[in-house]
Amino acid sequence: MQPTITSYLDRLSMTMRISADRWLQAHPDELQTMLRFPLGWVDETGASYDRPAGKRIRPLLLLLCAEAAGGSSEHALPAAAAVELLHNFSLVHDDIQDDSDIRHGRPTVWRIWGKANAINAGDGLFAFAYAVLSEMIEVGVPAGVAGTVWQIFNATNLELIRGQYLDMRFETQSDVATSDYLSMIAGKSAALIAACAQMGALLGGADTQRADSFYEFGLHLGLAFQIRDDILGIWGDPALTGKSAATDILSRKKSLPILYGLERDARLKSLYQSETMTPEVVAEVMQLLDRLGASDYAKAQEELYVERAMDALSRANPVGAAAILLDTLTQQLLGRSA
Numbered sequence: 261m262q263p264t265i266t267s268y269l270d271r272l273s274m275t276m277r278i279s280a281d282r283w284l285q286a287h288p289d290e291l292q293t294m295l296r297f298p299l300g301w302v303d304e305t306g307a308s309y310d311r312p313a314g315k316r317i318r319p320l321l322l323l324l325c326a327e328a329a330g331g332s333s334e335h336a337l338p339a340a341a342a343v344e345l346l347h348n349f350s351l352v353h354d355d356i357q358d359d360s361d362i363r364h365g366r367p368t369v370w371r372i373w374g375k376a377n378a379i380n381a382g383d384g385l386f387a388f389a390y391a392v393l394s395e396m397i398e399v400g401v402p403a404g405v406a407g408t409v410w411q412i413f414n415a416t417n418l419e420l421i422r423g424q425y426l427d428m429r430f431e432t433q434s435d436v437a438t439s440d441y442l443s444m445i446a447g448k449s450a451a452l453i454a455a456c457a458q459m460g461a462l463l464g465g466a467d468t469q470r471a472d473s474f475y476e477f478g479l480h481l482g483l484a485f486q487i488r489d490d491i492l493g494i495w496g497d498p499a500l501t502g503k504s505a506a507t508d509i510l511s512r513k514k515s516l517p518i519l520y521g522l523e524r525d526a527r528l529k530s531l532y533q534s535e536t537m538t539p540e541v542v543a544e545v546m547q548l549l550d551r552l553g554a555s556d557y558a559k560a561q562e563e564l565y566v567e568r569a570m571d572a573l574s575r576a577n578p579v580g581a582a583a584i585l586l587d588t589l590t591q592q593l594l595g596r597s598a
Contacts, residue, residue: 262581265589268323268333269316275337276344277301279392294373294381295388298348300364304372313364317593318452319344322460324586325474328578331464338395339409339459345389346413347452350420352382357428401463409459416455423447430514434533438519442483450482457481461576476572484565485593490515491558492597494549500597509545510537516561517554524552566594 276299284292293306300313319340326336333340354360355368356375362368370378393413396406426444430436457478461471493508493515508515512532514522521528528548531541549555569590578586 265320265585268320271337272316272319272340273312276341279341279395283388283391294369294377295384298352298369316344318347318456320589321453321478322456324582324589325457325460326464327580327582328586329461329464329466329470330579335399335401336460336463338392338399339463342389342393342413343452343456345385345392349382349385349389352378352385405462408462412455412459416451419447419451423451436514436519438516438523441514441516441519445483445486449486450479453482454478470576473572473576477569477576480565480569480572481590484562484569487516487558487562487565488594488596490517491555495555497597506542506546509542512537517549517558520557521549521552521554
């Protein structure tokens with residue numbers, strides 16, 4: 261029977277839950293609830309919820325790359341679980357930094373338990389990620405490969421911090437170049453996706469050169485993924501995205517199409533600095549972006565990174581059923597409308 265994306269995610273979920281029982285069982289019940297809540301396992305009372313949060317794209321990509329490199333995804337499960345925990349740690353802290361009330365349709369951790377507890381819970385997920393990553397040796401990963409994966413994981417954490425710093429700094433910085441923005445999303449959005457592809461390939465037995473091609477695939481995929489988010493944040497269908505139209509304009513986000521417009525139109529720049537973002541101001545901003553061709557520019561950039569991603573994937577020479585699923589996942593991510 262051919263593997264499916266659901267079968268990979270089911271094994272990931274089982275690995276994470278077994279590890280949670282192992283590493284968290286001595287913790288107070290309420291703290292366990294805080295740690296399990298953002299993963300979609302429980303509600304705020306600790307009762308079973310069992311609706312995994314998010315699409316779990318990153319760990320799925322890692323598992324698929326392991327098998328597409330010719331190896332077994334069983335050896336990659338601890339790393340995949342660690343990646344998902346690391347991603348959720350970053351989301352818990354992002355919600356605090358952004359004062360976000362909702363995440364995946366539920367109140368954020370800080371809204372339920374307060375910011376101090378949410379910071380601690382985020383730190384707990386970070387530590388839990390490393391605990392699970394340490395299980396690589398137990399599932400038969402050679403020490404040398406485990407050490408390399410560990411180094412990539414560490415370097416990626418630092419890159420995520422760089423990207424988040426730039427993202428927050430750009431909120432108050434009047435002039436941000438599109439090149440600066442691309443550098444920021446390379447850290448905040450693309451770095452972890454790239455690391456997943458690279459770590460998966462190494463755990464699947466790929467040599468350094470081939471793993472580097474998987475890395476390039478993930479990096480360009482991550483950049484295209486974020487640019488697609490930028491497009492949807494302005495022109496997305498609210499019925500599909502679950503957000504109001506022009507969400508990024510209302511929050512004065514400096515996404516790629518907006519930065520493209522700000523670099524080219526003084527009126528747009530003035531509007532973006534206005535004290536109140538009324539519906540009339542939003543409408544004029546939209547008109548100016550359309551007139552400047554900001555959407556076409558962003559789509560062209562997305563297509564550029566898609567082309568680079570697919571070229572790198574071709575050089576990585578993925579094999580087997582996982583290669584087909586990897587291609588399917590890539591097409592779903594790049595063609596999505598939500």
